[in-house]
Amino acid sequence: MTKYLRLVAIQLRISVASAMAYRANFLIEGVMAAAWLALTLLPLIVLYGVRQDVNGWDLSSALVVMAYFTGLRAVLEGVISPSLVDLVERIRNGSFDYVLLKPVDAQAMISASRYEPWKAFDLIGALALIVYAFYRRGAAPSPAEILLGAALFVVGALAMYSLWIVCAAASFWVGRLDNLMYLLGAIFDTGRWPVMVLPGLWRFVFTFVIPIAVMTTFPAMALLGTLNGTAALATIGGTLALLAISRLVWRSAIRSYTSASS
Amino acid sequence: MKSQLSRTVRALPTLLRIGVAETVAYRAEFVVWILTTTQPLIMMSLWTSVARGGSFKGYDADAFVAYYLATLLVRQLTGNWVAWQMMEEIRMGTMAMRLLRPIHPFVTYTASHLAALPFRSIVALPIVVILLITSSGGVTHDPLQLGVLPVSIAMAWLITFAILFAIGALAFFLTQTMAISTLYFGLFSLFSGYLLPLDLLPAPIAKVAAVLPFRFTLSVPVELITRTLPHREVAELLAAQAGWTVGLIVVAVWTWNAGVRRFEAVGT
Numbered sequence: 001m002t003k004y005l006r007l008v009a010i011q012l013r014i015s016v017a018s019a020m021a022y023r024a025n026f027l028i029e030g031v032m033a034a035a036w037l038a039l040t041l042l043p044l045i046v047l048y049g050v051r052q053d054v055n056g057w058d059l060s061s062a063l064v065v066m067a068y069f070t071g072l073r074a075v076l077e078g079v080i081s082p083s084l085v086d087l088v089e090r091i092r093n094g095s096f097d098y099v100l101l102k103p104v105d106a107q108a109m110i111s112a113s114r115y116e117p118w119k120a121f122d123l124i125g126a127l128a129l130i131v132y133a134f135y136r137r138g139a140a141p142s143p144a145e146i147l148l149g150a151a152l153f154v155v156g157a158l159a160m161y162s163l164w165i166v167c168a169a170a171s172f173w174v175g176r177l178d179n180l181m182y183l184l185g186a187i188f189d190t191g192r193w194p195v196m197v198l199p200g201l202w203r204f205v206f207t208f209v210i211p212i213a214v215m216t217t218f219p220a221m222a223l224l225g226t227l228n229g230t231a232a233l234a235t236i237g238g239t240l241a242l243l244a245i246s247r248l249v250w251r252s253a254i255r256s257y258t259s260a261s262s
Numbered sequence: 263m264k265s266q267l268s269r270t271v272r273a274l275p276t277l278l279r280i281g282v283a284e285t286v287a288y289r290a291e292f293v294v295w296i297l298t299t300t301q302p303l304i305m306m307s308l309w310t311s312v313a314r315g316g317s318f319k320g321y322d323a324d325a326f327v328a329y330y331l332a333t334l335l336v337r338q339l340t341g342n343w344v345a346w347q348m349m350e351e352i353r354m355g356t357m358a359m360r361l362l363r364p365i366h367p368f369v370t371y372t373a374s375h376l377a378a379l380p381f382r383s384i385v386a387l388p389i390v391v392i393l394l395i396t397s398s399g400g401v402t403h404d405p406l407q408l409g410v411l412p413v414s415i416a417m418a419w420l421i422t423f424a425i426l427f428a429i430g431a432l433a434f435f436l437t438q439t440m441a442i443s444t445l446y447f448g449l450f451s452l453f454s455g456y457l458l459p460l461d462l463l464p465a466p467i468a469k470v471a472a473v474l475p476f477r478f479t480l481s482v483p484v485e486l487i488t489r490t491l492p493h494r495e496v497a498e499l500l501a502a503q504a505g506w507t508v509g510l511i512v513v514a515v516w517t518w519n520a521g522v523r524r525f526e527a528v529g530t
Binding site: 030036042046047050051092099110130180182183189190193197199201202 | 294307315318462467505
């Protein structure tokens with residue numbers, strides 16, 4: 001276990017070092033993060049500029065969902081996507097063989113292979129959004145709600161990670177994955193809306209088929225104190241199941257891996 | 263110069279045939295690309311469910327259905343992935359193959375993407391039928407507008423293609439243009455009317471949208487379908503669209519010509 005922690009720490013340090021090499025990016029990424037947040041917020045502002053409440057969601061609570069969405073997108077673009085892009089590259093040029101040779105689990109090695117440290121800006125933006133949303137509401141969440149909300153953020157990130165790993169495993173069979181990730185990204189974009197705002201069919205699809213609701217809406221509800229215990233447990237259980245499934249898919253994908261270098 | 267033109271014209275049928283073959287060969291990928299353009303369906307259900315509680319800034323549920331179906335149709339016909347294709351070919355070095363051909367890559371890429379259009383039409387056709395059946399009230403019957411619609415869609419296609427081609431050519435200068443294409447998509451979603459109709463945007467932002475090219479890649483053809491406009495305005499819109507088309511093709515070809523000099527083929 002400590003071996004893996006050290007591995008993550010080393011790779012994180014390398015990524016930070018290479019990010020620091022392009023210090024000018026600091027400003028660009030900061031400005032981009034702010035602009036991006038504003039862009040994401042606009043449809044919400046338009047909607048709540050006219051309506052007070054949509055299917056039981058007012059602006060403040062919808063902003064919390066948006067904050068979770070922004071935070072998860074930071075994790076996606078800062079940790080998951082760079083690593084998977086790296087994986088695709090390695091499969092194509094054959095250097096994935098060296099990853100398989102290393103005395104650590106290949107999935108762990110790949111999942112921790114690259115980071116975009118500047119995405120931390122988006123995390124800060126997400127936190128600011130949450131603070132503003134609760135300031136608007138006029139009531140702070142209780143410590144228990146904060147704890148559950150934070151825990152479910154991690155759970156949501158894990159659910160997202162599982163989906164993306166399944167998608168990466170698919171690249172062992174089909175060879176190309178850029179557009180599959182692009183599709184997942186497009187679907188994930190729906191996560192900016194509370195799932196209850198969508199009509200019944202989509203609500204079902206995004207809760208049970210492609211669990212986007214598990215990633216953003218439910219954790220936000222936990223922080224808002226409106227998530228009941230059963231739903232919280234189902235969220236955690238469902239994510240664990242997803243993790244197990246993605247692990248199985250990854251394992252069977254590895255088995256059918258035929259190196260490109262030979 | 264003349265011989266280059268005639269060479270290009272003579273090569274076109276072959277290029278189109280290759281494009282068709284490519285689309286058939288990479289059909290799984292093609293289906294994935296079609297699926298990525300289904301977001302208007304989600305937006306449609308969201309806004310119609312909002313509009314059920316009374317009309318939203320002049321849009322009732324039917325108007326939203328017509329708007330987003332038209333959006334889906336235009337997006338289906340005009341969307342392309344040339345930027346991603348170019349980034350990959352530049353990174354992998356296979357771009358060298360393309361440079362050997364005596365035809366400008368803007369033409370070869372255009373042909374390969376045009377060839378996908380018949381397949382996209384297969385998807386688009388049912389949308390048109392549903393659009394006509396479900397929202398007869400939200401669709402214009404003006405013959406002039408419907409007559410110029412193909413022209414407008416063609417120009418929207420060219421503008422989108424030129425922008426993405428220019429972004430793809432940026433890969434000559436930068437190794438990772440993924441961030442730029444993400445930024446493009448973010449700006450496009452908002453300023454083209456893809457996420458929500460432009461007239462719902464707050465006034466200052468709608469003003470910005472009016473002068474950006476994004477509007478002409480999607481919203482203009484959609485407006486030609488869903489609204490009945492004075493003929494004068496139709497003419498103005500088409501003229502502006504034509505201006506953007508020419509201007510952006512020039513920018514795209516210029517970016518390419520500036521970038522290709524820096525190209526060093528990687529790989530073997």
